[in-house]
Amino acid sequence: MYTRSKDNVVLTPLGDVDLNLLVRLTSEVEEALPFVRCTVSSLRLELPKNAYNPIRRQYNSDVIMKLYRNRFRDRTLMVTRVDLYSPGLNFIFGQAEYPGLLALISLARLNPRFYGKPYDETLFIDRIVKEAVHEICHTYGLSHCSNPRCVMHFSNSIVDTDFKSKIPCRVCTAKLMKILELSS
Ligand SMILES: [Zn+2]
Numbered sequence: 001m002y003t004r005s006k007d008n009v010v011l012t013p014l015g016d017v018d019l020n021l022l023v024r025l026t027s028e029v030e031e032a033l034p035f036v037r038c039t040v041s042s043l044r045l046e047l048p049k050n051a052y053n054p055i056r057r058q059y060n061s062d063v064i065m066k067l068y069r070n071r072f073r074d075r076t077l078m079v080t081r082v083d084l085y086s087p088g089l090n091f092i093f094g095q096a097e098y099p100g101l102l103a104l105i106s107l108a109r110l111n112p113r114f115y116g117k118p119y120d121e122t123l124f125i126d127r128i129v130k131e132a133v134h135e136i137c138h139t140y141g142l143s144h145c146s147n148p149r150c151v152m153h154f155s156n157s158i159v160d161t162d163f164k165s166k167i168p169c170r171v172c173t174a175k176l177m178k179i180l181e182l183s184s
């Protein structure tokens with residue numbers, strides 16, 4: 001079915017990130033997006049100090065995206081533990097070049113502990129996979145989808161993330177296949 005060679009997606013820690021989580025994420029991303037070969041980078045990116053807003057206690061993702069733009073040859077998903085915002089928004093789960101090669105997700109609001117719930121690794125990983133796949137699909141040029149079960153549905157809150165699945169819906173998969181065909 002996928003005759004072209006697989007696209008590399010490199011998971012790259014930004015700041016201090018549990019590498020075991022990233023390793024688990026690789027197989028989940030490959031399962032959700034079978035045209036992708038997902039690996040963990042040996043790089044450890046630094047969080048730029050000038051991205052930190054001490055009043056909000058969050059990092060400005062626009063500053064981070066700008067800093068690491070055009071740095072990598074492979075499609076790169078930066079993963080960070082810190083909470084992110086984009087000017088005009090209270091917080092963001094992630095951000096991506098659309099289309100492009102660079103994406104970013106934050107684990108801060110995916111951890112059940114953030115909501116005062118006990119730690120649940122399965123739930124935590126499920127949420128990370130959904131946000132990772134969502135941002136990776138943006139880098140291919142996929143936009144948001146109105147189907148609330150589709151991974152490309154926009155998450156306003158963690159409730160939306162928990163409701164959606166880890167994979168693109170039929171419509172989005174068809175769009176993605178078309179994009180991949182055109183780029184091969
Ligand atoms: Zn999105």
Ligand SMILES: [Zn+2]
Binds near residue numbers: 145150
């Ligand atoms: Zn969809």
